[in-house]
Amino acid sequence: MAIGIIYIMSTVVPGLIKIGKTGIDNFERRMYNLERHGYNNVVGLKREFAIELDDYDEKEKLLDDIFSKSRVLNSELFALDLDLVIQLLSSFEGRQVYPVDRTKETTFDEATKARAVKVDWEKVPDGYYYLNETRKGFGVVTATMKVEDGMFTVLKGSICAPTKSEWMPDARKSALIENDTLLEDVSCNSPSTAGWVVLGNANNGWTVWKNESGDSIDIYR
Numbered sequence: 001m002a003i004g005i006i007y008i009m010s011t012v013v014p015g016l017i018k019i020g021k022t023g024i025d026n027f028e029r030r031m032y033n034l035e036r037h038g039y040n041n042v043v044g045l046k047r048e049f050a051i052e053l054d055d056y057d058e059k060e061k062l063l064d065d066i067f068s069k070s071r072v073l074n075s076e077l078f079a080l081d082l083d084l085v086i087q088l089l090s091s092f093e094g095r096q097v098y099p100v101d102r103t104k105e106t107t108f109d110e111a112t113k114a115r116a117v118k119v120d121w122e123k124v125p126d127g128y129y130y131l132n133e134t135r136k137g138f139g140v141v142t143a144t145m146k147v148e149d150g151m152f153t154v155l156k157g158s159i160c161a162p163t164k165s166e167w168m169p170d171a172r173k174s175a176l177i178e179n180d181t182l183l184e185d186v187s188c189n190s191p192s193t194a195g196w197v198v199l200g201n202a203n204n205g206w207t208v209w210k211n212e213s214g215d216s217i218d219i220y221r
Helices: 024-037 056-066 082-090 104-121 191-199
Strands: 003-010 016-022 046-054 077-079 095-098 127-135 139-148 151-154 186-188
Touching: 003 024, 003 056, 003 082, 003 095, 016 024, 016 056, 016 082, 024 046, 046 056, 046 082, 082 104, 127 191, 139 191, 151 191, 186 191
Parallel strands: none
Antiparallel strands: 003 016, 003 046, 016 077, 046 095, 127 139, 139 151, 151 186
């Protein structure tokens, strides 16, 4: 039986992931190349999960068949929920290669919890939502978020507070902000990440974003 690694990578495009395979000795080299050079004109690839499996060729073909309707033509890119695929792969019999700091059981449990949270996100109706907060030493932060098909997009023109945090989500890192104004729309995978883009720190997205009536989006849960 051929032994190899099946891996999952996220991309800069929300909801688009890469599922691939590689030899055991080639894993780090493959990750290095993909994370630095991208794949099929898609950049921002980041390793999320990898597992060493027997018959990895056949198992990858099985995944391709299962997710065929979500596959980008002639590529290893899929429009899929990352945590769903991690749940599936971490339930396979095999050795977890990445992440190295947790067990398969922990990975499965975390993916399960993340999917449960996303079920709540899907309860927020499509439409526009607003954030208006006064930040000490800065002033008023005002922003508009568009929700569509479970995606949260902070719209250009939103006023963003500076951040002093050493860590920040990729959505804030890549946001084009000039003179405290967001110059381009930013897609986010949660209301809290959308809040991070404009507030510049951790927040509870369920309470900071409000509908036209002034109710926090927590009412939809």
